[in-house]
Amino acid sequence: ETGVTQTPRHLVMGMTNKKSLKCEQHLGHNAMYWYKQSAKKPLELMFVYSLEERVENNSVPSRFSPECPNSSHLFLHLHTLQPEDSALYLCASSQESSGLETQYFGPGTRLLVL
């Protein structure tokens, strides 16, 4: 498998549930990203990891908890979410965490919080 993959592709959860989103990149990259894409709003950068260390936490509520166990995998743990957290969550990776590097995106996880 190539590129950036995300699972699950769709997720429905209640506000009291705990779930996790998974991202895997097969490109040998060192940086990984989580973005939130809400309807008719610009993509919002949530977290950035470089060499498995978090280098950016963009004022994201603590109900979102990222984890990067190695350079190929990135998780987003979700708990006690709100309906306004419903969105498409996109994972991306790049060779390094610099603006010169192209970010490659996965297909996203469509999340619905009831």
Added chain:
Amino acid sequence: AQSVTQPDIHITVSEGASLELRCNYSYGATPYLFWYVQSPGQGLQLLLKYFSGDTLVQGIKGFEAEFKRSQSSFNLRKPSVHWSDAAEYFCAVAPNDYKLSFGAGTTVTVRA
């Protein structure tokens, strides 16, 4: 404040016609500039990027973009659209690092 504006929310174009999507940015200096495309159910794919040099940039799928410093613009063009070009297009800028700022996107519909 730094910002990226895509003035057109939705554009409808006939197959075979030309397409131009507008992007304006507000930054203190010339940032890195990108255009991404998102097909339904897919992630974002990079079409082209501008860092420096020639202000007319060629990308994939027959797209090109022109950087105009005087207008703080980076408009995307394609001479003849195909039905497969129906998608959402995002302009993005990065000051000098990974922190991409995206516009709200332009949805392109292609009619037969």
